[in-house]
Amino acid sequence: ELKVEQNPLFLSMQEEKNYTIYCNYSTTSDRLYWYRQDPGKSLESLFVLLSNGAVKQEGRLMASLDTKARLSTLHITAAVHDLSATYFCAVGGSGGSNYKLTFGKGTLLTVNP
Amino acid sequence: DTGVSQNPRHKITKRGQNVTFRCDPISEHNRLYWYRQTLGQGPEFLTYFQNEAQLEKSRLLSDRFSAERPKGSFSTLEIQRTEQGDSAMYLCASSLVGGAANEQFFGPGTRLTVL
Numbered sequence: 001e002l003k004v005e006q007n008p009l010f011l012s013m014q015e016e017k018n019y020t021i022y023c024n025y026s027t028t029s030d031r032l033y034w035y036r037q038d039p040g041k042s043l044e045s046l047f048v049l050l051s052n053g054a055v056k057q058e059g060r061l062m063a064s065l066d067t068k069a070r071l072s073t074l075h076i077t078a079a080v081h082d083l084s085a086t087y088f089c090a091v092g093g094s095g096g097s098n099y100k101l102t103f104g105k106g107t108l109l110t111v112n113p
Numbered sequence: 114d115t116g117v118s119q120n121p122r123h124k125i126t127k128r129g130q131n132v133t134f135r136c137d138p139i140s141e142h143n144r145l146y147w148y149r150q151t152l153g154q155g156p157e158f159l160t161y162f163q164n165e166a167q168l169e170k171s172r173l174l175s176d177r178f179s180a181e182r183p184k185g186s187f188s189t190l191e192i193q194r195t196e197q198g199d200s201a202m203y204l205c206a207s208s209l210v211g212g213a214a215n216e217q218f219f220g221p222g223t224r225l226t227v228l
Contacts (some may be wrong), residue, residue: 014146031115031215042204042221042222043156043219048216083175088156089154097169099161099163099169099208100214101156101217102158103157105153105154106153106200109154
């Protein structure tokens with residue numbers, strides 16, 4: 001059974017600081033997704049990573065994937081208050097279960113002035 | 114708005130009542146998914162459809178839960194004899210078969226409170 005672990009689960013940052021959220025998963029997959037969720041809202045797709053070594057960047061966020069280590073990272077550069085949200089990684093199943101996403105518990109990010 | 118829509122957005126019901134939620138996917142998407150999210154957790158997969166065929170049901174989906182997608186367009190999720198443990202956000206997502214990413218786009222969710 002695929003398991004996805006995120007850490008940290010809670011992250012309080014100061015503005016302009018950098019930090020990284022880690023996402024580890026337990027079985028082979030070549031699809032990893034990062035989503036953002038604001039309180040009471042649905043999930044917004046941020047990044048789709050499909051191959052080993054994939055790196056994608058959007059604004060102050062950069063995501064990478066190492067399929068050999070079964071690890072993805074979401075790096076936050078020079079955080080601003082607008083980035084405060086919960087960030088989820090989700091891993092796509094392999095083979096016949098490739099449609100199914102297994103989510104981590106999420107990282108609640110709070111950016112303080 | 115061409116995104117995934119869900120109705121109602123909020124539902125409060127008494128234990129033992131039946132409830133039904135509706136999801137309208139992005140129009141050209143032929144895959145539709147239901148997830149459940151409880152407070153402080155990530156979404157958990159419940160079931161998915163490809164066109165009108167329901168291809169997998171999670172063990173989380175007890176026999177009180179039933180989902181349909183009769184014409185391969187919108188879907189309904191019904192919960193019979195609701196229990197307090199059913200209180201959660203029910204999320205619907207859709208995707209396009211054949212896309213390399215199988216990226217799933219989520220609707221706003223239906224928040225269910227069972228009293």
